[in-house]
Amino acid sequence: xxxxxxxxxxxxxxxxxxxxxxxxxxxxxxxxxxxxxxxxxxxxxxxxxxxxxxxxxxxxxxxxxxxxxxxxxxxxxxxxxxxxxxxxxxxxxxxxxxxxxxxxxxxxxxxxxxxxxxxxxxxxxxxxxxxxxxxxxxxxxxxxxxxxxxxxxxxxxxxxxxxxxxxxxxxxxxxxxxxxxxxxxxxxxxxxxxxxxxxxxxxxxxxxxxxxxxxxxxxxxxxxxxxxxxxxxxxxxxxxxxxxxxxxxxxxxxxxxxxxxxxxxxxxxxxxxxxxxx
Amino acid sequence: xxxxxxxxxxxxxxxxxxxxxxxxxxxxxxxxxxxxxxxxxxxxxxxxxxxxxxxxxxxxxxxxxxxxxxxxxxxxxxxxxxxxxxxxxxxxxxxxxxxxxxxxxxxxxxxxxxxxxxxxxxxxxxxxxxxxxxxxxxxxxxxxxxxxxxxxxxxxxxxxxxxxxxxxxxxxxxxxxxxxxxxxxxxxxxxxxxxxxxxxxxxxxxxxxxxxxxxxxxx
Numbered sequence: 001x002x003x004x005x006x007x008x009x010x011x012x013x014x015x016x017x018x019x020x021x022x023x024x025x026x027x028x029x030x031x032x033x034x035x036x037x038x039x040x041x042x043x044x045x046x047x048x049x050x051x052x053x054x055x056x057x058x059x060x061x062x063x064x065x066x067x068x069x070x071x072x073x074x075x076x077x078x079x080x081x082x083x084x085x086x087x088x089x090x091x092x093x094x095x096x097x098x099x100x101x102x103x104x105x106x107x108x109x110x111x112x113x114x115x116x117x118x119x120x121x122x123x124x125x126x127x128x129x130x131x132x133x134x135x136x137x138x139x140x141x142x143x144x145x146x147x148x149x150x151x152x153x154x155x156x157x158x159x160x161x162x163x164x165x166x167x168x169x170x171x172x173x174x175x176x177x178x179x180x181x182x183x184x185x186x187x188x189x190x191x192x193x194x195x196x197x198x199x200x201x202x203x204x205x206x207x208x209x210x211x212x213x214x215x216x217x218x219x220x221x222x223x224x225x226x227x228x229x230x231x232x233x234x235x236x237x238x239x240x241x242x243x244x245x246x247x248x249x250x251x252x253x254x255x256x257x258x259x260x261x262x263x264x265x266x267x268x269x270x271x272x273x274x275x276x277x278x
Numbered sequence: 279x280x281x282x283x284x285x286x287x288x289x290x291x292x293x294x295x296x297x298x299x300x301x302x303x304x305x306x307x308x309x310x311x312x313x314x315x316x317x318x319x320x321x322x323x324x325x326x327x328x329x330x331x332x333x334x335x336x337x338x339x340x341x342x343x344x345x346x347x348x349x350x351x352x353x354x355x356x357x358x359x360x361x362x363x364x365x366x367x368x369x370x371x372x373x374x375x376x377x378x379x380x381x382x383x384x385x386x387x388x389x390x391x392x393x394x395x396x397x398x399x400x401x402x403x404x405x406x407x408x409x410x411x412x413x414x415x416x417x418x419x420x421x422x423x424x425x426x427x428x429x430x431x432x433x434x435x436x437x438x439x440x441x442x443x444x445x446x447x448x449x450x451x452x453x454x455x456x457x458x459x460x461x462x463x464x465x466x467x468x469x470x471x472x473x474x475x476x477x478x479x480x481x482x483x484x485x486x487x488x489x490x491x492x493x494x495x496x497x
Contacts, residue, residue: 005319012375012376012385013372062369063368063369063371063372063411064369064410064411067350067367070349070368072349073349073367074349074350074351077347078346078347078348078349079347080373084349125373128343128346128347128377129343129373129377130379130479131375131377131378131380131381132376260376263476265319265380265381265475266476267330267332267475267487269471269473269487269489270288271289272490
């Protein structure tokens, strides 16, 4: 038995915090794909720029920005601290790749590993926010990571199309990430049933998110399995990449802002007053 | 060891908000910030309805989620269970506010006053160190520490007791040491059925709600 007023929307984090998760995840995903699938080095720079943009955005939400360096004081327990500590590693790895030219395998590994660690920290940050049922659900972690990878994969396909059609392998990786994103989203959504207000807000964006996952997935399967002319492949890259990235960004914006209802207050028992009839 | 805790008797609270007012007076919180709130809850449908007044605020949890997420270590937990905020370390990221399942934390960006301009009282009590950082109920930790230094007993001696407890007109709120079997809170918990809010989250709140006598003590 549970009583209490309806949950209400959290007022502490707005679009600026959402932008950190949106751009941070998309930028990290782009770095992962650029590190593992290749392409021009400026793709890495674009990924780092997105990560930086997200951090700059959340920086603008700090009440005391001049003390921002205090953010690194709690690595033992805070995922926000860990995110802040991984970010310089991402930037340093991208700078190293930029200045050293053709990438060695270890550097690609460092780039992908640091970017993955960054998006993982972001996912754990959300999941550690116990006050918001839609965030604290354990499946939030793999869902945010998978969404970041699909956004990054989408951006990679979109931007790398300028250099020609992609090979089969990036398409397959992209399709796998999209499949994981869809499966995780469906499972995560099922587990949110108790949080009805959050679920209603998530579902309002859900159709767009599903469409922006299924359509790129279909296009990826088509591109990976059919011998298409280069111009058609490039067109598929642009459409699939843009859709996957936009869908992921929209989902995270919704999750951090519109779907962020708290739990409200609840009484497991009501007070027993007055004359008792035994 | 000591574990300070609050007990609210839901049968006694009349929702007068005197505790809220006394907290604001004692802690000089700005408009809109209520470290001690009393919720007015209605349940059921006519004619089977019930109303409950529920004091809420920081629960000074055993495992505070605000402490885990705080990136600056501004949020700390003392050995006696009181969760504190170091306003000089806090960066105002509000991560703790979204991590708290009890909506106990506030962040006020700029100084605000009850009637537009600062009154003499508000000017005197103004504390800019609490602007743009997280704030919350402290269990009136300064009163507790000062009282203990004088040899007083928090929860018993008003000078060492949180302001909300002192002000309660119905004796609905009680403060004391959970580790002391003879303390006022331990005796209340022993004699009454009680619960803690959102127990399933595992935070271990230091805020207990009484709702009925124990079966053995019923006439």
